[in-house]
Amino acid sequence: MSNRLPPLTALRAFDAAARHMSFALAAAELNVTPAALSFQIKSLEDHLGQPLFHRKNRAVELTEAGRTLAPGAAEGFQTLTAAWNATRRLQDNTNLTVTAGPALTAKWFAPRLYEFARAHPEIDLRFSATLRRMDLERDDVDVAIRFGEGSDDGLYSRPVRKEWLTPVMSPEMAEQFPTPESLMKAPLIYDDSISFLRPSCDWPTWFRAMGINHTPVHGTHFSNADHAVDAALAGAGAVLGRRAMIVKDLAEGRLVAPFKVAIETQGRFRFLCLPGAETRPQIAAFRDWFFAEIEKTVHISDQFTIIPVEDIPPA
Incomplete structure (x- = not known):
């Protein structure tokens, strides 16, 4: 059996079929015919030298080999997709996606965003009001504003006043x-x-x-x-x-x-993005505006x- 990796299209067909446990649904996701998808999976099985699916009348099941391959294939495509999206974003200086908690979005950002939009009409700003933990390498998010006492290892992190x-x-x-x-x-x-x-x-x-x-x-x-x-x-x-x-x-x-x-409190908000991304024009503009707005109300303290x-x- 060769150590050479099989074609990416065959692995993509297998990943989709393993997630859906259906050749028909996988074919629809990839916009190919079920016959074409079945051919790709068969070529992958030939490359491996053993079956990846048990084929039944109206269903399929993963074999032991399929169960072994499926998690790595899924993670591999997720990583590849994240890397591709991150690379594409390097060329994009007009779109900016920010995530912040619903309360901060409603009480702090929403009343002020008109000023940012007026100062930067070239930036299309999108807000995701959620407390869900974001993976800035995988999720389509450029900046996260988060509150707490946690560490921000591996990220550019600029703390706000306590x-x-x-x-x-x-x-x-x-x-x-x-x-x-x-x-x-x-x-x-x-x-x-x-x-x-x-x-x-x-x-x-x-x-x-x-x-x-x-x-x-x-x-x-x-x-x-x-x-x-x-x-x-x-x-x-x-x-x-x-x-x-x-x-x-x-x-x-x-x-x-x-x-x-x-x-x-010992907790504070932090401005987070991927290391190096803080110099991208739209992120730098948003960061500078954000901290300048905070300084406008420091006197209240x-x-x-x-x-x-x-x-x-x-x-």
Whole structure:
């Protein structure tokens, strides 16, 4: 048996048939006739010297050899496709695909993207609002904005300033609860999207930062940060709002932060792309715009005493 690799078309036919477990469906995917696909697989079996499929009346099954080959063939084509797409993107200076979490997309990016589009009409920007972990080598994504404390090994990673949190509410509610102590009786809103942070950045932690021993037991919980902020905007309660999610509403007076003490998380947003890709014109333009926009609201942080969460005594 020769060590020479078989033709790529034959391997492609096998990969499609192994994924679909159907010659007809595989042929449709590859836009060839079932007879042509069957011929390619037969040539692959001849090259190997043993069958890859058990052929039955209305179905096919992988042989032991087929089960051995299938994972490697699938991974090989995925890798080849990713490499090809990445190589094609090197020649593309007009399209840019960015992924960010739904809350950051809604509360931070969406109100500002008009400015980027106006400054860079030559760039076609696409946003994918998801928290799904992206593989920047395989997925059709150029830039990822992600929050947390994880490492970014193998990527270009530029961190944003650390996030802080402080109680925010509607102006009307702020009149009803003028002191930190009175907030113990206020309807509280919980942003559970950051419950993974350690040390915890939650209501009991903020109360301890204020020297108040209080552990709230009731309130409304939201899994998305933007929903929690929207509830506060509607007057449903006070939320421990994250800087990125509340800074525009604070600046424009829709929310107020009566108590000028914030707790600083150990997590932060990071601007991520493949190493070397940060110099591509559209990525560099988006990166520079992103960080310039952040700097426009840095002065709001100066209004607060910001306490690192690790400096707050545990419960």
